[in-house]
Amino acid sequence: MFSQAPAFWSKPDWRVAALSPVALVYGAVARRRLVTAARRQVELPVLCVGNFTVGGSGKTPVVIALALEAGRMGLKPGILSRGHGGRARKPLLVEPERDGAELVGDEPLLLARHAPVAVTPDRTAGARLLEEQGCDFVIMDDGFQSAHIHMDFALLVVDAAHGVGNGRVLPAGPLRAQIVDQLRYADAVLRLGDGHAADEVVRAASRAGRPVYDAALAPRTPDRFAGKRVLAFAGIGHPEKFFVTLRGIGADIVEARSFPDHHAFKEEEIRDLLTTARDQGLALVTTSKDAVRLGEGPASVEIRQVLEVVEVEVDFASSETPRRIISQTLEAWRRRKSSL
DSSP states (O other): OOSSOOGGGSSOOHHHHHHHHHHHHHHHHHHHHHHHOOOBOOSSOEEEEEESBSSOOSHHHHHHHHHHHHHHTTOOEEEEEOOTTOOOOSOEEOOTTTOOHHHHOHHHHHHTTTSOEEEOSOHHHHHHHHHHTTOOEEEEESOTTTOOBOOSEEEEEEETTTTTTTSOBTTTSSBSSOHHHHHHTOSEEEEESSSSTTHHHHHHHHHTTOOEEEEEEEESSGGGGTTOEEEEEEOSSOHHHHHHHHHHTTOEEEEEEEOOTTOOOOHHHHHHHHHHHHHHTOEEEEEHHHHTTSOSSHHHHHHHHHOEEEOEEEEESSTTHHHHHHHHHHHHHHHHHHHO
8 A cells, every 4th residue: 555654654644634534444344354354274383473554563584583493493384475565476485596576575585595485365375385395384474464364373563663653544544453453363462672652552462461572673793884884775664774773783874765665676776876885985785675676687786796784683582482472373273273
């Protein structure tokens, strides 16, 4: 619906009132979908990692962290993704060396570095494909509100710095459904990062009896950016989060450029980035998601030779949190299987 969050989603604006009648209808439809969805049973345990809102909340590194922990627990995890931004319509097992972001989306390419990834709008077919690959545990990236598949455990991620914006439902705000409606079908909440914007969600989760876990995103190699003069660019849900991270590890951002979420970079845009950085003596720095969307043209090949990517990982406040979430997913799956 929106490639970038409208400004009125985070501050008072007349458009919020104007869109409220439409949001009321959207919220009622979203509530009905959550209540009446015929979620199909699949053979494998399913852990869903979703969020309350449209836009970025940090789900991708959370999915990666949970997949790595599942592997350490002796499981063979597979990741289920819709492949947002890609054009694949039939179930497809992602092969990073073969597939590009234009086919499977940017996030699946990153996820496929850590576990098998099936991309398809049909989550049931995707789960079967992962099972055929020998996976015994499914982590579903997104799909909490809409995927027609049974979830044994649903973890909703919320950005501590941005929260849920103005707290209104689409299109008056960023919420996919009312918070109370979403919490009714969630098993836990993960507050990611620093800030108090998510306090309302945390209080609502507490009232609903849902546990709230805390974590932060941490750059893997922060020292190499300290003192470096950079041209930073990002096309993610909240580009400013990336710029704040860079400044936090000591980078001198001389120029910052924001693009829409999941932006497919054009050759002329890439050439302009190269020229500007060269003329000003700046290092080009971006996110891992943006790096996989640079295409295959001459400028794309050139920028990859000089581009520096900030890789991040999830640092959980309690190291036991990922194992606890996976264990609870397995327990719910066993109960489900025994009741059939």
